[in-house]
Amino acid sequence: MYVYILGGFLGSGKTTLLMKLASKYSQEGKKVAIIVNEAGEIGVDGATLKAGGYDAIELPNGCICCSLSGTLQNALKSIKSDIDPDIIIIEPTGLALPHKVADLVHISMIDPDETIVIGIADIERFKDLIKKKEEFFKRQMHGSEFILLNKCDLAKNGEIEEATAWLKHQFPDKEVIPVSNKTGENLDKVYEKMKV
């Protein structure tokens, strides 16, 4: 069983990628379990996934990396015992620290083959985010296996190169892949990196 954590800021495209991954692995006949976390009491991602035909466990009203960490561990244990999936995809809130979620997966004793964090950054609001919340963004990307620079279909001239250079400077050990989760551009490169 592999656990994938989709980490990235609010609106970076985590839900879109989650749906693509869930669709791909379901079509391949793999058992996929989904956990979505919402910071507020009211969530929309659960409804979005349900409308798309996916069943997801919703953990609202807090963050699974801190205030809902116990709830996450209980959910993981239930999934393991009730479904025993091939892959668990976790979408934390866009305000979570994904490496902390990975730590919680490790201590939850579900014994996955591997836990992998995929970092997602939004090219459109990259500059604004760095300007306002650079430290927080760096902490979000810190534990990622690789970083997806999403919405590259909407990027203006030079933006992808500029953002890639910044990310490579900050995280020299991480591969940066420009993608469009919406159009599917470059997602084959992402699937190649997946270990399932």
Place this chain on the structure above:
Amino acid sequence: MFGKDKKEKDTAKESECHCHEHHHHHDDDGECHCPECEAKRNGEPTSIAQAGGASAGLTGIIEGFNADVEARFDKVMIRTGEYVQHEAGCLLGHIKVAIYQEDGKGITLNLTDLDNGVEHHGTLDPCESAKYNFMAAVLDVDSHELEHHMMHFLEDSGIDCNIDQPHHHHHDHDEECHCAECEAEREHEHHHHHEDGEECHCHDHEHEHHHHHDDDGECHCAECEAKRKEETEPKKSFLDKFKKKKE
């Protein structure tokens, strides 16, 4: 001995963590060392607080869903985005709406960038009623203010819907809302009592800071507070002054 055993038993019972059910993290000290409990003990801010995040949401039922309602929701989201942009300087975060039937089928609307507008996903045929979830998770705004504005934008939209969770839960026991907007409204009402030359006669000085008045009818501006303090404080005697000098 019996007493001691009982005490130990009681202590063990008390030291169990009941906030969740992962007892395996408890050490010999009987305390839970999961990140959740550790963070609580250390007073560590949540990641949401660290990021300066705010979230708010409303749910309810729309009477008569059609393309017009979808377009009006679009406007509600844009207005919410504009409010966040105005307050925080830029819209960092997302504003989402799901409109769906009992069976889960429905549409989702997503706003992350005001220039790009609202993205619409899925289709929903016109129907007599549909549920909606309307949420925003953004940075650098007050979550109560955000919810309050979302509610007003929705109410002003002309969409025939109810709101399940009006924001009474944030109100004090006096059932009055103390968000900036409601406070301002109340101040405005107060101002209307002063019609004769725009002067306040509830106490005996002229001023233009009507906004400081509370329900007790007293002015709480710095000037009046200082005056009250001076009146209520016991006057210092010669001995007090002498003591202070000695110190």
